[in-house]
Amino acid sequence: MEDHSQFRLLSERRFAPFFVTQFAGAFNDNLFKNALLLLVTYNAGGLFGLSSDVVVNLAAMLFILPFFLFSAVAGQIADRYEKSGIIRWVKLAEVAIMAVAAVGLWFGWHEMLLLLLFLMGVQSAFFGPVKYAILPQTLDNSELVGGNALVEMGTFVAILLGTLVAGVMMKAPLPGPMIAIAVLVVAGLGLLSALKIPKAEAAAPDLKINFSPLKETWKLMAIAKENHNVLLSVVAISWFWFLGAAYLTQFPGFAKDELLGDETVVTVLLAIFTVGIAVGSMVCERMSGHKVELGIVPIGSLGLSLFGIDLYLHMPAQPVPSDWWMIFTDGSYRRVALDLLGIGVSGGLFIVPLYAFVQQETPPETRARVIAALNVFNALFMVASALLGMLMLGVIGLSIPEFFLVLSIMNLLVAAFVYQQVPEFALRFVIWMMSHTIYRVKHHDLERIPEEGPVLLVCNHVSYMDAPVIAGAVKRPIRFVMDHHIFSTPVLGTFFRMAKTIPIGPKAKVPEIYESAFERIDEELAAGNVVCIFPEGRLTSDGDVAAFKSGVELILQRRPVPVVPLALRGLWGSFFSHCGGPALTHLPTRFWSRIHLLADHPVSPEAASAEVLEAKVKSLRGPHP
Incomplete structure (x- = not known):
């Protein structure tokens, strides 16, 4: 087993159809969401009498709200029923949602698209727990890190491609119809691949499902707390999403105001950051020796801070109007790109072992519900990230590089707390080094x-x-x-x-x-x-x-x-x-x-x-x- 790359999983039925399914879903989510935001920003001029800035934030809230409302039920369902069947029903729902969305995109019914964005969030909330809970049932322990690395790599590449394709299609003569056809075709491909996923039997077939969101969400937290190390790992994963959301949200302003760049610079920065996460995820397999290796996590957390601090210290002293080509040819701009790449790679090293550890250490009968709790934590941390950005940039008046510096210092403090609470992280780091x-x-x-x-x-x-x-x-x-x-x-x-x-x-x-x-x-x-x-x-x-x-x-x-x-x-x-x-x-x-x-x-x-x-x-x- 140790002599084989994780890429062999992409040729095996127990993993390949699932990978295509989750890749198509992440691509479609981002294609539809970014297309809608671009339509609202550049074509619609706002909805319901609201400015485009307000509508953009409303859309972000509508997409993340279902994770608070439905993760608890989604986790119970994923533990209660056979998992490949759940994935097929979720993908069928996506086809239905995208069919209606295609009509809305074709005819420009943008108000309806906001409701459909909420429904896409619901669909993603139900897919999340089963997405990670199915991996330990289909992969050996020696394949768990490699499988998670492929999933994380695929997710972030899909996010990048969905965002880029949305931008390209918006410049086409008929953007609405083109995007309508694209989201419907991709949803159909996701459903077809889901039909090939092998069965993964129910982990808790006798579980009684409770549909009370608030009560069950509280129960999720109690389940996650049963294993202290797992709970701290869940918090660490959510902290990564806190950082990731903060960086991604600030990229447009960072490129425009700090680098004096045009729209192509935003795209390049996003691509560099995303590719970095994908590369870091894939490197985990080699560095971990085909096992869940917590010793890599401190390397990732240290890199997140060091590259973030270096980014602040090496901003161009006198930025000039720039395009994507200057990012690669000018020395000071290239340093910014390398730091963002380093932050992305460090993020991949940080998150993949943690996901694998949570899956491995959680009992099968509660695994999906712990993943659901993780999704709730992720959503909370992403909202907190947006609020912190508003406070630091809007109220306190920090520049975006200063905000990145604050995030880097905060990351060191969070890492110190987690490693003090769970000495195994530091221990495995010493052993690995x-x-x-x-x-x-x-x-x-x-x-x-x-x-x-x-x-x-x-x-x-x-x-x-x-x-x-x-x-x-x-x-x-x-x-x-x-x-x-x-x-x-x-x-x-x-x-x-x-x-x-x-x-x-x-x-x-x-x-x-x-x-x-x-x-x-x-x-x-x-x-x-x-x-x-x-x-x-x-x-x-x-x-x-x-x-x-x-x-x-x-x-x-x-x-x-x-x-x-x-x-x-x-x-x-x-x-x-x-x-x-x-x-x-x-x-x-x-x-x-x-x-x-x-x-x-x-x-x-x-x-x-x-x-x-x-x-x-x-x-x-x-x-x-």
């Missing part, structure tokens, strides 16, 4: 580790970096058992406490720590988790594998579980090993070293004696430490 910068880790046969259920890992103990290297390579979270003395080390002690490492020591010297360790190991295995021990009991002093102690047998007597032997090769001689003297005391001389982590076939608990496991680890490691 270590395993991808200090070392080049080559994995061998790690798929032999069971994907679920309790399992005990045993490995040779070469350096203080053994645990981070293993944690960064194995797809499942691991509880490590390590010598209690390491917890007194200032930096490493804090790190291993964050990792929920289990301290252990000699029974004769620290009996309470010894007994507590075996109790915690048993609890973790009973909960179906992965535990890793280093049966040598200490770091090797000569590079060889020392005799395995009997603690592994005591663990298996209490809780018989499969044992997977691991072997580390190439860490001997590093700064963190005892080669040439005590670890951490000599100057580091090796960087970007290639190391290997190898796994053997699982050993049954009945056959897993200390001697057998020691022999297997030695055989795996080979003659070179």
